[in-house]
Amino acid sequence: MKKVTNNHQIDLPIAVWLLQQGYYSGADVAPKGELISVTTLMKPTRRLILERQVDQNTVQMDVSDLIASRVGHGLHDSIERAWTEGDWKGAMRRLHYPQSVIDRVLINPDPSEVGEDDIPIFLEQRGFKEVGGIILTGQLDFAINGAYRDVKTTSTFSYTSGKKDADYILQGSMYRYIMPELIWQDKMRIEFIFTDWQKFRAKADPNYPQTKVTHKEFPLMSIEETEKWIIAKLSEIQLNAKYTHQQNKLIRCSDYDLWKQADSYKYYANAETAKRNGRSQKTFDNLADAEQHKAEKGKGVVITVKGEVKACDYCPAFSICEQRKEYFPDV
Numbered sequence: 001m002k003k004v005t006n007n008h009q010i011d012l013p014i015a016v017w018l019l020q021q022g023y024y025s026g027a028d029v030a031p032k033g034e035l036i037s038v039t040t041l042m043k044p045t046r047r048l049i050l051e052r053q054v055d056q057n058t059v060q061m062d063v064s065d066l067i068a069s070r071v072g073h074g075l076h077d078s079i080e081r082a083w084t085e086g087d088w089k090g091a092m093r094r095l096h097y098p099q100s101v102i103d104r105v106l107i108n109p110d111p112s113e114v115g116e117d118d119i120p121i122f123l124e125q126r127g128f129k130e131v132g133g134i135i136l137t138g139q140l141d142f143a144i145n146g147a148y149r150d151v152k153t154t155s156t157f158s159y160t161s162g163k164k165d166a167d168y169i170l171q172g173s174m175y176r177y178i179m180p181e182l183i184w185q186d187k188m189r190i191e192f193i194f195t196d197w198q199k200f201r202a203k204a205d206p207n208y209p210q211t212k213v214t215h216k217e218f219p220l221m222s223i224e225e226t227e228k229w230i231i232a233k234l235s236e237i238q239l240n241a242k243y244t245h246q247q248n249k250l251i252r253c254s255d256y257d258l259w260k261q262a263d264s265y266k267y268y269a270n271a272e273t274a275k276r277n278g279r280s281q282k283t284f285d286n287l288a289d290a291e292q293h294k295a296e297k298g299k300g301v302v303i304t305v306k307g308e309v310k311a312c313d314y315c316p317a318f319s320i321c322e323q324r325k326e327y328f329p330d331v
């Protein structure tokens, strides 16, 4: 088990809440075989292989590192309870749904008993499927009338940049692949609850989310495409597993895996200013434009500034990964 610190003196009521284990792997009810979860499969292969080498007893974690995930879990739980214990019928009436529609809603029914007119809602359902010699498992949070929903507690940047859209689609597609009896629609929605939403920005920018909660719809990958992706990923893991102790041969994390920001190109009229790390005259997002600007000026230098790498900071393989040292050298 990881060693825990509380460097920011988070008070006991909250610290205990943060340390609750919210994860259930489903191993006790899984069919026989090697179990891999959808979220594990989506990790970069390098990370997946190296993190297994790290002795968890040597890893230190601060209680404050758990805040984002516990807040996310807390909101998931609360939404689930609204539909399993809350007055969801009363809420739907207040939202002007006719009684004839409300009467068709079934919460967590037996999928084999769902009739054509029923509107089934499935919550917190775990599924298993054998594929490529392993048992793939995942837990869907919410599906309504065969359409997958997931709640993400995240920054407005995730929403506006679309940087995580491919991951959302992949995750939803794998859940449909595992649980076709619960998800049969080919569109999914992500329900965003923003952690950094600001009213004044919403007023100033029509592209900024207009409320603290919103959603986006995505098309799922086809079943064939999804299966192809899973099998390709499994063989990539298998192929690389033999290089656990030869990191120079191990697959590298891509810029996407690293959450790397784009490189930028700074033009300095005076090379000496660049050497002193002084202020550049202009910054470009591609080298060709920067070089052209230099040619037009007839002097100066272009310096490439590598985009910041973020994922390593959150990666359990940080302490042993050689690639990480390229961005965060040991001191």
Ligand code: SF4
Pocket (backbone or CB within 6 Å): 044, 046, 047, 050, 253, 257, 258, 311, 312, 315, 316, 317, 318, 321, 322, 323, 324
């Ligand atoms: S430490 Fe960085 S480079 Fe290494 S596996 Fe983790 S994310 Fe990839």
